Amino acid sequence: MIGRLAEVDPVLGELEEELGSLNSPKTVKPCTLALIFKQDRSKVLLGYKKRGFGVGLYNGFGGKIQHEESALEGAKRELEEESGLTSEDLVKIGILYFEFESDPVILTAHLYTSDRFNGVPVETEEMRPEWFDINNIPFTKMWNDDKYWFSFAVENKPFIARFSFKSDLKTIVRHNINFVDPQLLNEVPIWYPKS
Numbered sequence: 001m002i003g004r005l006a007e008v009d010p011v012l013g014e015l016e017e018e019l020g021s022l023n024s025p026k027t028v029k030p031c032t033l034a035l036i037f038k039q040d041r042s043k044v045l046l047g048y049k050k051r052g053f054g055v056g057l058y059n060g061f062g063g064k065i066q067h068e069e070s071a072l073e074g075a076k077r078e079l080e081e082e083s084g085l086t087s088e089d090l091v092k093i094g095i096l097y098f099e100f101e102s103d104p105v106i107l108t109a110h111l112y113t114s115d116r117f118n119g120v121p122v123e124t125e126e127m128r129p130e131w132f133d134i135n136n137i138p139f140t141k142m143w144n145d146d147k148y149w150f151s152f153a154v155e156n157k158p159f160i161a162r163f164s165f166k167s168d169l170k171t172i173v174r175h176n177i178n179f180v181d182p183q184l185l186n187e188v189p190i191w192y193p194k195s
């Protein structure tokens with residue numbers, strides 16, 4: 001639903017306008033990100049990225065949402081492809097917008113968490129899964145935005161955030177985090193029609 005982000009915060013409203021405006025070069029690349037916890041939430045499963053964008057960093061499991069998929073369907077598929085785990089209990093907890101200097105593509109990560117899953121984590125061509133104690137998250141080996149929002153995902157506090165990176169993919173020049181009603185997370189569109 002276009003216009004909803006502007007109601008949350010003008011900084012998010014600007015982004016929504018840019019994504020919907022015919023005159024703006026900005027486009028969205030919708031992705032998913034899933035964090036899997038042990039049932040007592042004492043540990044989280046992260047994957048060491050072995051290739052591609054974000055190589056060498058620990059991350060949740062996810063990737064591009066395909067055109068025919070919902071965000072939830074994409075999150076389930078990517079989780080299984082990258083970790084070998086399945087989960088029927090993914091809960092949407094956030095939306096993260098990532099902008100990179102001189103890049104018109106805005107990555108949107110639809111963030112899910114679950115502490116119920118099936119299977120045993122397996123190493124894939126792309127990711128090497130590893131459990132981390134919740135009090136010992138390897139933030140220095142993760143994307144620099146993660147330390148700003150990770151605890152909200154752990155504590156189940158729904159949020160929408162926007163991060164602007166320099167082209168070095170490390171320096172965050174601007175960031176903005178808003179706690180939201182969980183229902184809003186499902187109302188924000190995955191694709192923004194140019195109008």
Ligand SMILES: Nc1ncnc2c1[nH]c(=O)n2[C@H]1C[C@H](O)[C@@H](COP(=O)(O)OP(=O)(O)OP(=O)(O)O)O1
Binds near residue numbers: 033062098109144
């Ligand atoms: N925390 C954080 N900050 C900034 N950018 C990201 C993150 N986590 C992320 O996953 N990302 C970015 C990096 C990627 O563009 C996407 C997801 O990456 P990847 O798993 O390689 O997926 P894609 O290559 O885009 O798609 P698939 O090929 O896996 O479908 O989000």
